[in-house]
Amino acid sequence: MASSRGWTRSRTSESRPTRSWRNSATPPRRLPLGAKPASSDSLGGLALLCGNAAYLWLVRIFATTAYERAIRKLITDVAREEMESTIAAKPDGSLRIPGTGGIRKLRWAGSGRGKRGGIRVIYYYSATLDSVYMLTAYATADRDDLTPTDKRVLSRLVAAIKKGGAEG
DSSP states (O other), rough: OOOOTSSEEEEEOOOEEEEEEEOSSSOOOOOTOOOOEEETTTTTSOESHHHHHHHHEEEEEEEEEHHOOOOHHHHHHHHHHHHHHHHHHTTTOOEEEETSEEEEEEEETTTTTTTTOOOEEEEEETTTTTEEEEEEEEETTTTSSSOHHHHHHHHHHHHHHHTTTTOO
């Protein structure tokens, strides 16, 4: 099932939802004036033809159970879709957490909660697999940062992702 924002939702064999976003430097809500979708693309992505050709590719988003539980409590589905599309548009744009094997932290403003009402989303982006793995999320009012134990656990998870995906 596809929505108007460009998401594709599907179920994997493990029955976990995955999402894909047609990725570019800035995700278009509509095609630019004069742009036409390419008639075929061997890679399965969407190519826009306008002036200089700009190619779009798919970034898959996988969510852990811990992330799903936490994010449902923190923000609405609309805000979640907006936040995830922001990550998909520029997955390497957030701060890397040192010593975690490439885990990133996104700061996101919570809806109507005031200055300290934001959330942190912890994710891992694999450029070789074109995938984003949403690991966990928490409110900044609850805690400021990940504990060393949290970092170790998440680092092991990322190592397993790298090993399973044959990522160097």
